[in-house]
Amino acid sequence: MSLFHKETMKMKHMKRFVALFAALALVLAMAAPAFAESGTAADHNGSITIDNAVDTTTYKLYRIFDLESYDTVKEAYSYKLNSAWSEFPSYSTTIDGASVSAAEFFTVDSVTGYIKWADAKKNAGAEFAKLAMAFVGEKSIASVKDETASGSTVSFTGLELGYYLVNSSLGALCSLNTTAPNVTIKEKNGNSIIDKLVFNEENNKFEDENNAGIGDYVKFEISVTVSDGQPKKYMIHDVMSEGLTFVNDAAHKMSVTVNGSDFTKYTLKTKADSTTMDADCTFEIAFDDDTNGASVLKPNDNVVVTYYAQVNEQAKIGSTEGNINKAQLTYGDNHTTNWEETKTYVWKIDIFKYTMKNEAEQPLENAQFVLYRGNGDDKAYAKIQDGKITGWTKTESERTVLTTSNSGKLEIKGLDVGTYYLEEIEAPKGYNKLTKPIKVEIADKTGAITVDGTSISDTTVKVENKAGTTLPTTGGIGTTIFYLIGGGLMVAAAVLLIAKKRMENK
Secondary structure: OEEEOOOOOOOHHHHHHHHHHHOOOEEEEHHHHHOOOEEEEEHHHEEEEEEEEOOOOEEEHHHHEEEEEEEEOOOOEEEEOOOOOOOHHOEEEEEOOEEEEEEHHHEOOOOOEEEEEOOHOOHHHHHHHHHHHHHHHOOOOOEEEEOOOOOEEEEEEEEEEEEEEEEEEOOOEEOOOOOEEEEEEOOOOOOEEEEEEEOOOOOEEOOEEEEEEOEEEEEEEEEEEEOOOOOOOOEEEEEEEEEEEEEEOOOOEEEEOOOOOOOOOOOEHHHHHHHHHHOOOOOOOOOOOOOOEEEOOOOEEEEEEEEEEEEEOOEOOOOOOEEEEEEEEEEEEEEEOOOOOEEEEEEEEEEEEEEEOOEEEEEEEEOOOEEOOOOHHHHHHEEEEOEEEEEOOOOOOOOOOOOOOOOOOOEEEEEEEEEEEEEEEEEOEEEEOOOOOOEEEOOOOOOEEOOOOOEEOOOEEEOOOOOOOOOOOOEEEHHHHHHHHHHHHHHHHHHHHHHHHHHHOO
């Protein structure tokens, strides 16, 4: 929102007045050096050009005061109220919690109709700009011209000289850089920005990606920078993929802060409120607007929202596509940001139990395994259902025992990155059980696996079992040797026994 004026009532006063609106762009659009010494508004036309305009944003032009006549030598400029603003002198409202009235800024001479600005308000441009826009909204004042930015420049041409207000849904933070009748101002507003991150425990910070297992809680952060000068209708839209479940309980509570302080002036809508929110959204946060339609958020505010989701059994597993959570900001009349997204990766391991037979891998069934992580007091066994992790337990009796089928295969889905141990607790009959657990490590982002320190090309942990020692059958050479040795032992025993008796007789 910017205020442009093409001249002042009195140049000395208006030089101070113009300085006042350097930030809010109450801009003088008619300068004495560019014109004849005297004249009326009908003698000249002016233009207003907005540099650094925000693409696709519509700028609206309102003329508050009409320039009736001027004399540059005497530095005399006469303004009268524009007819569309006839109710403005008596207008008052509440802005930022305080009562504000037009009578504080200017008065209209009851005889001549000329405008007189209050000296005490020469540095109150921000208040006046907000007041004028509140009046526009409440009284539905029509703009004299509308222009939509296509690129970074917007121009209003063929303007009658006067005191103008330029407004957009982004506000009025423009700067004064000329007092010529052809005015160029610089738009200091911009599109508000949204960013989205997820907490990566491996790096202990918020990033674009992380890893998690089924049942794990994942922490997200959305940050919004309010860059427009007239915030209103701010709403965050969040969409979680089917592998993520939004959680907002006592242990995983959503938090909203503005400039580092807790903030509660918003409404949270979830799936339960699907009739009043976008169907695809997991939740929406609508920031409150005041009675004049302005947001409780202020220009340059920094909004941070933290919240949680739990990885569920519908998660995409072993895919670099990941489980996506995305967020978007809508604000103003029709402003929408791009979607910002994070990815949460979930991994798996496959197990193939086999033995070598005739130089070929032969699948083995009925091998039993358990999976655990950690050691000592931190040791936790996997609880698995239908091949997917459902939780972890430190109680051995609650662990899940997996048994290979005749294909020799097992699959364990829903793992985070980290180190796991695959322990064979029962080997197939006739085969030797592994003497120690297999160490399995899943790497960050890629899901690459190493087994006992050796990288493998896929996700399959191959476990070989070897048959136990084969003993000779009855009647074979082994039995003959046994009897011969046994007979020899008995002969030796007999010789020793006779020798001992003979010695005793002596």
